[in-house]
Amino acid sequence: MKQKSTIVLILITLLVTGAFVFNLINNRVPDIIGFFGSLNDNQKTQVTFDKEGKYILYIDGKEYDRGEYEKSTDHAYTLDSSNNNNGLIILTNRQNFLVISTLQNDPILLDKISDVPTFIE
CATH class of the missing domain: 1.20.5 (Single alpha-helices involved in coiled-coils or other helix-helix interfaces)
Structure with a gap:
C-alpha cells in the first residue's frame, strides 16, 4: 500500500x-534580439535587432530605416531613428507590435522569425 x-x-x-x-x-x-517580420496585403515589413542596441527596418526587402533601440519598459522598446521615423516595438507572449506613425497609422503585427539578427543585402 x-x-x-x-x-x-x-x-x-x-x-x-x-x-x-x-x-x-x-x-x-520573446527576446528583442533577432529578426521579426510581417506580411500584410500592401507591404512586407521586416526588422532586425542586434546585441549592440541597433536595428534595421526593411520594407519589401529594401532598407527603409536604421537606428538604435532602448528598453523603455519590461516589454517595450523605443526606436531612435536616424531618419526621424522614431517608433516603438511592444513584445508580448501572444503578439508583437511595431508602431511607427510616419510609416503607418496602425500598429504593424510582427512575428519573430529567428533569434538570430538577419540582414538583407
Missing part, C-alpha cells in the same frame, strides 16, 4: 511540474 501511494505521489508531482514548464514555455515573451 505504501509503495502505491509513493508512485501516485511521484506521478502527481511529475504532472504538476510538466504543466508548470509547459505554461512557462507558452507564456514567455
